[in-house]
Amino acid sequence: MRFTKTAAAIFTAALVMAGCSEKTVLTKSGLNPADFESEYNGAATGLYTLTNANGMEVCVTNFGGRIVSIMVPDKNGNFKDVVLGFDKVSDYFPENNASDFGASIGRYANRIGGATYTLDGTEVVLPKNDGENCLHGGPRGWQYQVYEVVEADAKHIKILRNSPDGDNGFPGNVMAYTTYTLNDDNSISIVYEATTDAPTVINMTNHSYFNLAGDPTQNVLGYTMYVNSTNYTPTDAALIPTGELAPVAGTPMDFNTPKTIGDDINADFEALVLANGYDHNWCIDNNCDLSVLAASVTCPETGIVLDVYTNEPGVQIYTGNFLDGTVTGKKGIVYNQRAGICLESQHYPDSPNKPEWASTVLRPGEKYVSMCTFAFSVAK
Numbered sequence: 001m002r003f004t005k006t007a008a009a010i011f012t013a014a015l016v017m018a019g020c021s022e023k024t025v026l027t028k029s030g031l032n033p034a035d036f037e038s039e040y041n042g043a044a045t046g047l048y049t050l051t052n053a054n055g056m057e058v059c060v061t062n063f064g065g066r067i068v069s070i071m072v073p074d075k076n077g078n079f080k081d082v083v084l085g086f087d088k089v090s091d092y093f094p095e096n097n098a099s100d101f102g103a104s105i106g107r108y109a110n111r112i113g114g115a116t117y118t119l120d121g122t123e124v125v126l127p128k129n130d131g132e133n134c135l136h137g138g139p140r141g142w143q144y145q146v147y148e149v150v151e152a153d154a155k156h157i158k159i160l161r162n163s164p165d166g167d168n169g170f171p172g173n174v175m176a177y178t179t180y181t182l183n184d185d186n187s188i189s190i191v192y193e194a195t196t197d198a199p200t201v202i203n204m205t206n207h208s209y210f211n212l213a214g215d216p217t218q219n220v221l222g223y224t225m226y227v228n229s230t231n232y233t234p235t236d237a238a239l240i241p242t243g244e245l246a247p248v249a250g251t252p253m254d255f256n257t258p259k260t261i262g263d264d265i266n267a268d269f270e271a272l273v274l275a276n277g278y279d280h281n282w283c284i285d286n287n288c289d290l291s292v293l294a295a296s297v298t299c300p301e302t303g304i305v306l307d308v309y310t311n312e313p314g315v316q317i318y319t320g321n322f323l324d325g326t327v328t329g330k331k332g333i334v335y336n337q338r339a340g341i342c343l344e345s346q347h348y349p350d351s352p353n354k355p356e357w358a359s360t361v362l363r364p365g366e367k368y369v370s371m372c373t374f375a376f377s378v379a380k
Helices: 005-017 270-275
Strands: 039-040 041-043 046-051 057-061 064-074 079-080 116-117 121-126 148-152 156-163 175-184 187-196 223-226 230-232 279-284 293-299 303-312 312-316 342-346 368-380
Touching: 041 116, 046 175, 057 175, 057 303, 064 368, 223 312, 279 293, 293 312, 293 342, 303 342, 342 368
Parallel strands: none
Antiparallel strands: 039 041, 046 057, 057 064, 064 079, 116 121, 148 156, 156 175, 175 187, 187 368, 223 293, 230 279, 279 312, 293 303, 303 368, 312 342
């Protein structure tokens, strides 16, 4: 699907309202919007810049619905780009880099064990792209598709993925929206909405890798983290949940009292050994209340704090365990292991195969709504 004239006009207006010229002006993070004007499978891509009253800036591309950069002030008032990503849209294309950086993931974030599940007595078979499992919607999940821009201005962008029946094996024609809004309190609100014409499953999230130092040559092990969680979901060797809800108390998974990420990451603890670090779903003790803090990460060097709020029951926390120095990101920086941390709001992994857990089934006439807020501040 190509951009309509209306969508192209929205793109131009968004640049102008953000104080950018279509041709020459770089974003605060140093991105050139022209480097994101391209096509993928016949659909047009672009870069959209959001700004707020405090000078914070968020850049989003409709390729994969990805957050490309987030500029926030540190304790000295200096702005830092706190997410990993690329300088041009072609680097996000899967034939160049099979990455999830900043993406709006769908239809199903995280893993579905055996790449299959049963819905209403019918087996649904999905493509395998993570050993025997289906990860993040399959090898051509929504992170590798062009979203249609529905609305865009200096404060928000709303994008649509019109996912056909059989998309990566998932049933039902699904219309899924992601809306990013930059607020004047330095928070980014993300709202996911979806409807379907046939029973299906859906579980959307944002897959930004945060580096709160604004320097991906430094890892995240020195950050302090808090997670509002009594239990987590242990996995097998393929990182598929066993179905158990295990207490975090007395284990390296306990962040109820804030501690440094690197304190226990190399502990001789089965969950950490299997995942090569933290790559687990924490069951959040907020009763799916968006106003209750789910997790928080602080960089002591910059003082930048990231608080995460969600109406989802879980957050997958991933410490970039499999970044291996083979990917070069923005400004020519090589991304080594643990260069970023992901905090992915979600239903639990493999929920379609765990009927005892909250359902991810979406049926005709229902509306899927998932919300997450990334709130930035400076440590007192």
